[in-house]
Amino acid sequence: MKIAFFGSSLVSAYWNGAATYYRGLLRALAAKGYDITFYEPDVYDRQKNRDMDPPGWCKVVVYEGTIDALKAVSGSAAEADIVVKASGVGFEDDLLLEEVLGHARPQALKIFWDVDAPATLAELKANPDHRLRRALCGIDLVLTYGGGDPVVNAYRAVGAADCVPIYNALDPQTHHPVPEDIRFSADLAFLGNRLPDREARVEHFFLEPASRLPDRTFLLGGSGWQDKPVASNIRYIGHVPTRDHNAFNVTPTAVLNVSRASMAENGFSPATRVFEAAGAGACLITDDWEGIEFFLKPDEEILVARDGQDVAALVAGLSRQSARKIGESARQRVLTEHTYTNRAEAVDKIFRARLGARMEAAE
Known part of the structure; x- marks a missing residue:
């Protein structure tokens, strides 16, 4: 056909x-x-x-x-x-x-x-x-x-x-585990373009936790953030081509998903980034939205934050070992059910x- x-x-x-x-x-x-x-x-x-x-x-x-x-x-x-x-x-x-x-x-x-x-x-x-x-x-x-x-x-x-x-x-042919890349080293990384429907939530779930944790490193990728005032522990790297997404996801201790406001309000709307990160074996922290458990199990396959304070607490208490365990559990789940x-x-x-x-x- x-x-x-x-x-x-x-x-x-x-x-x-x-x-x-x-x-x-x-x-x-x-x-x-x-x-x-x-x-x-x-x-x-x-x-x-x-x-x-x-x-x-x-x-x-x-x-x-x-x-x-x-x-x-x-x-x-x-x-x-x-x-x-x-x-x-x-x-x-x-x-x-x-x-x-x-x-x-x-x-x-x-x-x-x-x-x-x-x-x-x-x-x-x-x-x-x-x-x-x-x-x-x-x-x-x-x-x-x-x-x-x-x-x-x-x-x-x-x-x-x-x-x-x-x-x-997940498309396993394009998103999968790769060696870490020092360019993307951080305790928490976020990748997303600056959009009106998401900017306030990025401030709340990413910029605010960075200010709460001055001794931790944060990585911001995506287009449009170059003139956004950010804390000194946030490193901005601009547009990240898709060929680097796997390395971007596996290198930090954890990566953050921030839904656009309209997506969070409707629920059951996981961004492509969720499956990209899970496919690479990344430990994913996401903002809270209805239906998360339909795709990944909270606390075991994904970490869920209700606000910036939750994000800061999760980052502060997350070890590399526990992060890798969560990431691998997520990878196995999406390979089985969400390709x-x-x-x-x-x-x-x-x-x-x-x-x-x-x-x-x-x-």
């Missing part, structure tokens, strides 16, 4: 948090025999900051960030059995959705894949005439990478025929069941 997937970027993780998710899931679907073409616009300097070549398991089509190029490439939807428009493509998203749905064949399975459901749902709530809300009547299924029942119910309430979460996971192979099994069943039912109805 042919999939036409319109997303932000497969070949660049630059200002593109969905890259790991796309790569892991689409590679696993390709292994099941799907013929996938990924369409991405040349915007936000992503093509200048590629961190992988187009893979053998998926054809990548890069189009110019112009209306004419968008309209031309959207015609490719007519060739696919399954047409996917992802959220957050980054160039004329509403128009792209309209064009893709307009070109898709009537018998094709039409999917909106939301990689930031809380943000999308907030837009729909604020704007009853939102183009996505109007388009939902022509979409067969909404898939999201997190959110649980709150997101599923919210999507159904605004007109989605159905909504199914397909959670982030993209696991997720692709679920997606494959959904695709085949829905296309099969459509074929039977047409006979």
Whole structure:
């Protein structure tokens, strides 16, 4: 079966948090025999900051960030059995959705894949005439990478025929244990771009604990933090390319996950960083959110902090030996239950069941 997937970027993780998710899931679907073409616009300097070549398991089509190029490439939807428009493509998203749905064949399975459901749902709530809300009547299924029942119910309430979460996971081929790298030495490290929906929580869960523990070392990675006032025991290293993520995760005593506010409020929304870190065998400290135990067991496979004071206490009391034990337990759990192979099994069943039912109805 042919999939036409319109997303932000497969070949660049630059200002593109969905890259790991796309790569892991689409590679696993390709292994099941799907013929996938990924369409991405040349915007936000992503093509200048590629961190992988187009893979053998998926054809990548890069189009110019112009209306004419968008309209031309959207015609490719007519060739696919399954047409996917992802959220957050980054160039004329509403128009792209309209064009893709307009070109898709009537018998094709039409999917909106939301990689930031809380943000999308907030837009729909604020704007009853939102183009996505109007388009939902022509979409067969909404898939999201997190959110649980709150997101599923919210999507159904605004007109989605159905909504199914397909959670982030681990791709063992890309995220795995590696030797430590002195560049990333620290007692606690955090990697994440500076975003309005997360900055206050980073201050609370990372900057504040650093000020409480002046004798400990903290490492901050990600884009946009260069002008942020931080304590002297925090070392800022800027953007960390994906090729260095494994070393970034395994070298510090622990790494920190800080959810965006909207993700924490909805729960059941583990960031890709959670599975990247666990796959490398890192000891992960996360802010508290509903549903953590569905993915990793608190105190044994992950450490949970309610606030910055909890983070400081955990860092102060954590030995390298106990950190490594927690990290290895997390790695074994995600290898067993939370790989993209696991997720692709679920997606494959959904695709085949829905296309099969459509074929039977047409006979």
